Amino acid sequence: MTDSLISSAYSQALEVIASVEPRIAEATRQELADQRSSLKLIASENYASPAVLMTMGTWFSDKYAEGTVGHRFYAGCQNVDTVESLAAEHARELFGAPYAYVQPHSGIDANLVAFWSILANKVESPYLEKLQAKNVNELSEADWETLRHEFGNQRLLGMSLDAGGHLTHGFRPNISGKMFHQQQYGTDPGTGLLDYDAVAAKAREFKPLVLVAGYSAYPRRVNFAKMREIADEVGAVLMVDMAHFAGLVAGKVFTGEENPVPYAHLTTTTTHKSLRGPRGGMVLAQEEFASDVDRGCPMVLGGPLSHVMAAKAVAFAEARTPDFQAYAQRIADNAKSLAEGFLTRGANLVTGGTDNHIVLLDVSSFGLTGRQAESALLDAGVVTNRNSVPADPNGAWYTSGIRLGTPALTTRGFGHDEFDTVAELIVDVLSNTEAGTTKAGGPSKASYVLGDGVADRVTKRSAEMLDKHPLYPGLVLS
């Protein structure tokens, strides 16, 4: 697609939007300007291609298509069928998965679909036959009562939030921590690394129905063959949430035992992080779970977002190219450069480094909470998010860490030298930020004082790099 085509398409689209609600057109322009001029280091974000973005802005958004391909509850779904079939086919090919369900609207939805599939497939209940949608009306009130007890008392073992797990892996405030009898595994207190023997010991004792692997903030690779061995030993279903590192699996950076798809009964993901697609979710399944996964609607989903399924197909097609594999390798190489940049400047990293796309910086040695560090960095145009570190004394709100990811700036073309400079700039900001005080004069976990001139100095250095690696080069809005 030529630059001028993209430029005129977006300029005209913004004119159309402005004719109805000019403030939305203006906010959209401003968002592009802001994203272009800041160092985006949020590990879960990326920049999708213009083809992916444009695919989302079509009339497929208007179509209802509850059901599955060829089996819809609405008429006129022939084109949605084409879209959904193509997205699923690309996903199966990309990940070598027997089955792909591309309807989930988000990562959380994908995990809910997977949980439901596991319950429906594995809970041994005389009522299960009847629970299938067509027989559901045959259940009496007493049957429902029994089912609620059977389904509500299943056990799930997942990684704790402060060790890097996700909310949906059994965190108490999330529905996964309420619908399941849950326990959590952490990481080794000395190294911060996953201790497979400790996970196995916990699994033997707890005997979960579901063992969840995967993470949002763990900066290391996971051996999924070992996780499957643990699951098999205790008769659990292995569910891997690869939302964060799906791009590294698609790009063949994680292969063999680091590729979850052949080992997990169910692999869930988002499509918008390292995979660089539209915002959305997906479930990959072994054949045994395919028909349960297909019941995502009506169990936890309504109508699929057909325009997003179309964009998933486009993104998966992009991810099946050699260019994407080279991109995925650069994501991992750049994370190493970023980590080395911190370590040579004396900063503390959880686990002492990285071998995926995440660097987890412990900011307590700077005398700051994660919240203070996040805000000071934002003042200097560095967009990050605060994150717990293992056994975090500051809890999940203030935290002691900053999570950094390389997918977005790698999309812009940043390489080793730029990521080394990024580490230098972050250390500059944090070394020149002091914790502030509360109104009453006590120590504050939120307020901070950024040294004079730091924001200007850092913004100027960032701008030099960002100008060299423009976001959507050639896209000029009139």
Ligand code: PLP
């Ligand atoms: N799973 C993991 C591991 C995640 O990191 C996230 C999001 O950050 C999700 C699931 C949820 O994704 P979504 O925000 O699309 O619901």
